[in-house]
Amino acid sequence: MKIDFNKNNDGLVPAIIQDASTKNVLMLGYMNEEAYQKTLETKEVTFYSRSKQRLWKKGEESGNILKLKDINIDCDKDTLLITVDPVGPTCHTGTDTCWGKNNVQTYGFLSELESVIRSRKENQEDEESYVASLFRKGINKVAQKVGEEAVEVVIEAKDDNEELFLNESADLLFHYLILLQAKGYMLSDIENVLKSRS
Template sequence: MKLDFEKVNGLIPAIIQDNETNKVLMLGYMNEDALKKTQETGKVTFYSRTKERLWTKGEESGNFLNVVSIKDDCDHDTLLVKVNPVGPVCHTGADTCFEEENKENILFLKYLQQFIEKRYKEMPEGSYTTSLFQSGVNRMAQKVGEEALESVIEACNGTDERLVYEAADMLYHLIVLLTSKGLTIEDLAVELQKRHKK
């Protein structure tokens, strides 16, 4: 990175983003020493304009921001720091300094995909997922069909709560089937993107 600290009087804005949820957590400022300490320790350190000193986020609360990556922008005068936060980020106790909840439930599907892939590689005994893989493609496909039919029944004659329950079962079994074929839900996302017309 060729950062232009002089452009903004020795301080560069650092946008802090959660590596998992992609939520913007806060904005701070770094001088060259703060950036160096951040890179050395792996914990985000800012330059406090009010205290006129370096401060590591979480040094008092324990709510550190563990660095995943640091990138500069096209003008080399702003940083994007992706982190894994430990606890709430804001001094008020909120998840972010913008009073947003730091979670994206849709990202659980990514975790679930990874979990099922791990089951496929390790095949632990006593696992329902393992038993599905061992039952073969035909049985896995049949389970997807059964859960799809149950979802249809709940959509037509059931409750929203039951529809969500059965649709979740269908999606789980579909991910298992895809995994057994060397595919992922991300492959489905790519296909849907291809079909999408703005």
């Protein structure tokens, strides 16, 4: 698709910058055709600075460049989604993003669940918490539960009851997340191992 740089009178199109790994939005900049071509040539994101009225390579002073991974054009051909590997913080204020958010990998609801598990691990005296009770019983009990749930997933995989299979799979994943934290790890540690193998 061809970018429509002439849609606006200023010849600029918005460029949304997204981390290729975490999928977090890092910043918004603007590109004219020259900045776009420069980005393609150098594989480092270059914008058109509206305040400086010139091309501006992100990180030209700080060294916090944005290494180009991919560029996508929206359906109206007037907005870019640029995925990058950031080198250092993206915002000029020193934060990871221009919204003051940390650029960390999240896994949606699973990250929320990890937070709850961490809270239960830190507050093991909670007598009403099943997760806290597992942590109190120690690593052997947690590992045993993962083994039991894994066997139940295998059994249900061989049957035709999809609801039971999904429920046992959820139990396995839940207990595995507990085991990870019992060993001092998180999902991100497993992701790093898998990335190193790809």
